[in-house]
Amino acid sequence: xxxxxxxxxxxxxxxxxxxxxxxxxxxxxxxxxxxxxxxxxxxxxxxxxxxxxxxxxxxxxxxxxxxxxxxxxxxxxxxxxx
Amino acid sequence: xxxxxxxxxxxxxxxxxxxxxxxxxxxxxxxxxxxxxxxxxxxxxxxxxxxxxxxxxxxxxxxxxxxxxxxxxxxxxxxxxxxxxxxxxxxxxxxxxxxxxxxxxxxxxxxxxxxxxxxxxxxxxxxxxxxxxxxxxxxxxxxxxxxxxxxxxxxxxxxxxxxxxxxxxxxxxxxxxxxxxxxxxxxxxxxxxxxxxxxxxxxxxxxxxxxxxxxxxxxxxxxxxxxxxxxxxxxxxxxxxxxxxxxxxxxxxxxxxxxxxxxxxxxxxxxxxxxxxxxxxxxxxxxxxxxxxxxxxxxxxxxxxxxxxxxxxxxxxxxxxxxxxxxxxxxxxxxxxxxxxxxxxxxx
Numbered sequence: 001x002x003x004x005x006x007x008x009x010x011x012x013x014x015x016x017x018x019x020x021x022x023x024x025x026x027x028x029x030x031x032x033x034x035x036x037x038x039x040x041x042x043x044x045x046x047x048x049x050x051x052x053x054x055x056x057x058x059x060x061x062x063x064x065x066x067x068x069x070x071x072x073x074x075x076x077x078x079x080x081x082x
Numbered sequence: 083x084x085x086x087x088x089x090x091x092x093x094x095x096x097x098x099x100x101x102x103x104x105x106x107x108x109x110x111x112x113x114x115x116x117x118x119x120x121x122x123x124x125x126x127x128x129x130x131x132x133x134x135x136x137x138x139x140x141x142x143x144x145x146x147x148x149x150x151x152x153x154x155x156x157x158x159x160x161x162x163x164x165x166x167x168x169x170x171x172x173x174x175x176x177x178x179x180x181x182x183x184x185x186x187x188x189x190x191x192x193x194x195x196x197x198x199x200x201x202x203x204x205x206x207x208x209x210x211x212x213x214x215x216x217x218x219x220x221x222x223x224x225x226x227x228x229x230x231x232x233x234x235x236x237x238x239x240x241x242x243x244x245x246x247x248x249x250x251x252x253x254x255x256x257x258x259x260x261x262x263x264x265x266x267x268x269x270x271x272x273x274x275x276x277x278x279x280x281x282x283x284x285x286x287x288x289x290x291x292x293x294x295x296x297x298x299x300x301x302x303x304x305x306x307x308x309x310x311x312x313x314x315x316x317x318x319x320x321x322x323x324x325x326x327x328x329x330x331x332x333x334x335x336x337x338x339x340x341x342x343x344x345x346x347x348x349x350x351x352x353x354x355x356x357x358x359x360x361x362x363x364x365x366x367x368x369x370x371x372x373x374x375x376x377x378x379x380x381x382x383x384x385x386x387x388x389x390x391x392x393x394x395x396x397x398x399x400x401x402x403x404x405x406x407x408x409x410x411x412x413x414x415x416x417x418x419x420x421x422x423x424x425x426x427x428x429x430x
Contacts, residue, residue, distance in 0.1 A: 006326055008404075018326035018403045020288065020353075021309035 001069060002079045003037045017077060024075065029054070033068060085118035089167055090387065091159070091194075093124045094174030094370075095132025095139065099411075100316050103174040105132045106373035108139065110383030113376060117387060122166060124159070128424050134416045141166060144428040152181040160192055170195045170390045172383075174367055176252045179204060197298075197390035199345045199366050206341070207364035209249055209280045215364075219340040221333065222360045224285050224352075228278035235264045238281055247282040247362075250275035255317060257284060285362065287354040290325065292334045293368065293375050295382050297389060297397075298344030304382050304398035305334045306375040311406070319371050319409075324378045326403040333359055346372075346386055371407060378405040 008016045013031050015024040026034065029050075036046045047061055056064075072078050090111055094102030104123065111119045123142035125133050133142040143162045146154050155178070162168070171194050173182045182189070183198050190196075206215055209226065216223030227241060238246070238261065248267040249255045252275050256267040264281070271279050294305035307330040312321035334349060346368035352360045368382065375382050378401040388395045424430040 016404060021290075021311065021323040021325050 001037060001043070002040060003034060003072070004077055004079055007038075007077055009034050009038075015077070017075070020076065022075065030068065033065070037069075037072075083116075085114070085116060087118050087120070088169040088387070088391075089120045089122060090117075090170045090172060091122040091124055091162070091168040092172040092174055093126070093145070093178060095123045095125050095130040095142070096127065097131045097135075099314060100318055101370040101409075102130075103368050103370045103372060105135065105138055106370055106376075107172060107174060107368055107383045108132075109373050110376040110381050111387065112138075114381060114384040114387075117384065119387075122162070122168060124162075125424075128421065131414060133424060133430055134414050134420060142424065142430045144424060148178045148181040152184055155181050156185040156188060159189070159194070163192055163194060168194050170387050172196075172368075172386065172390075173198070176366060179366055195390040195392075197345050197386055199343060199347075203341055203343060204366050207366060209251060209282070209363060210278055212280075212282075212361075212363075216361070219337060221337065222358055224283035224360055224362055226280055226282040228280050229268070230277045230279075232265060232268055235261050235268060238264065242281065242283060245284050247280075247284050249280040249282055251278060251280065282362070285352040285354055285360045287352045287360075289362075290327070290330060290351050290353055291319075291322075291369065291371070292330055292349040292351065293372050293382060294334050294338060294343075294347050294349065295368075295385055295389070296338040296341070296343030296345065296347065297395075298342060300339040300342045301397060302335050302338045303385050303389065303395060304375070304380040304401075305331055306378055306380055306382075306401045307331065307334075308371060308374055312408075319407075321406065321408045322371055322374060324374060324401060324403055324405045329359060333361070337361070337364070346382065374405060374407040375401065377407065378402045 006018050013026045015026055047058055050061055051058055092104050094104030096102040097105040108121050121140045123132055123139035124145045125142050126147055132139050145158050148155050173179055183201050186196055210228035212223045212226045245257050245259045247255055248258050248264055250271040254271050258264040258267055268279050290307055290309045292305055292307045295303040297303050307325040307327055308322045309325055310319040310322050314320050348365040348369035350363035352362055372382055380398040380401050385395055
């Protein structure tokens with residue numbers, strides 16, 4: 001899964017999609033996940049990193065992770081050929 | 083480099099909640115690094131706000147509506163030109179373009195330059211001609227049908243699914259969910275803009291717009307796409323943002339090169355949920371949100387003047403993405419003597 005290259009994420013968590021003109025706000029955790037997706041980390045790498053950093057088990061994280069990425073897809077922030 | 087002094091006359095000073103493009107076009111011209119323009123406003127109504135904005139318009143003259151006859155309007159322009167010479171004339175309303183296009187040669191002979199589409203270009207992008215247009219230029223358009231009688235409304239369900247759009251030939255567009263609503267909008271629109279009234283398939287999606295300028299030889303001189311972020315009850319943009327979407331620019335190039343479009347234009351496009359681009363309207367003039375393009379790096383009003391004067395011009399190839407405009411309202415305090423002067427003498 002890859003975030004579209006032209007999506008800009010600011011330090012304050014403001015996400016701007018210049019193709020649609022839409023903007024969104026995400027929290028710190030969302031920013032971290034977006035950054036890892038931009039770095040083309042795999043879901044496994046992201047899960048390991050987040051479970052190390054936060055007090056959450058792998059199954060719970062996965063549920064939230066797929067909710068989050070589903071939303072990114074719905075908002076068309078993911079590359080179309082994915 | 084000293085700026086070239088020119089005199090530019092334009093209409094569209096109605097900077098209301100349904101604004102004409104005059105004032106934003108003037109703001110672009112005022113920011114030109116090459117022209118020092120004297121702005122002559124041409125007003126149809128005596129309460130068009132631009133008339134009283136003396137830092138925007140240098141002098142205003144009242145002009146008759148084109149419905150009073152092309153000759154009446156053009157004679158008034160020539161009369162103004164005689165005492166206050168005009169170098170370039172920029173009409174900013176769809177409804178007056180026909181008169182100015184027809185009089186292009188007359189104006190040229192009087193040394194008034196314009197840069198307008200040809201009559202053929204103007205006609206083929208009419209809302210009522212959209213299906214033919216889509217076929218000719220290979221662009222997706224919604225299914226449309228012009229109607230001229232109210233008894234045609236009950237049969238619309240044979241060709242359309244509700245909701246559908248009811249549109250005036252020049253302005254106004256309403257969404258209708260049933261035949262009763264179509265009838266209501268039909269009566270309102272036909273009384274205001276005449277016939278036909280255009281019935282158009284409603285495409286669900288996001289509306290985006292492009293302001294563009296064609297050089298008349300098939301080249302795009304500039305183009306900036308925008309998405310409305312705040313829309314008034316009349317469907318007008320109150321805020322918008324420039325977009326980075328190559329598909330919109332490619333579609334604009336395709337239309338301008340196909341038509342060899344001459345002059346300013348606004349494309350109204352719906353990006354469907356399937357990501358298809360449907361052209362829903364082609365407006366034959368610069369839109370009221372053109373100052374966003376100026377702010378994003380493309381001074382299209384200045385470019386239009388250069389084209390009108392036959393000057394060489396390198397097309398714009400970029401603009402800033404994520405530039406926004408937000409409209410605001412502002413109360414001008416003026417005096418009844420100004421209003422009186424315009425109303426009685428026809429100039430201010």
